[in-house]
Amino acid sequence: MVKRRERTRQLIELGGLVTKAGLVDLTDDDRAVLLGLMVEAAATLQGEHRDQALTLWRRRGRRAFAESAAEL
Template sequence: MRAWQVDRRKRTRHLIELGGAVIKAGIVDLTGEDRATIFGSLLWMPDKLQSDRGEQARALWAARGKHAFKADPATSHGPAAFRR
């Protein structure tokens, strides 16, 4: 297999895992699959992280995410599956 094919498969897997995180968080259901709302909320995150309370927000979000992974036995890969 060529290097570009391997890279493309890695990128595809990464994007699928990130999409899975959006679904797993319930965002898709809560927004009625409104992509503008989902994208808007994702755009809000960098603003929050770059604010004077960004480190506090990151720590809170990380703690909630780790807790959710531990609480869901169906998550076979844990947080590492979404950290790339």
């Protein structure tokens, strides 16, 4: 039961990140587009530019979190 609750929480948080990034609005909640974006990101992470992509995306994510916190 605890593992199920943890998994549910994780899924809710991940959905929140998709929303926070503006992807739901930008894609008009098109699930195929959202999945395509994530499949494309996964392909990038399997390629030779993995480390550069992770560094770039981590910086952008941290900046977005900081901007969001500053708005509060």
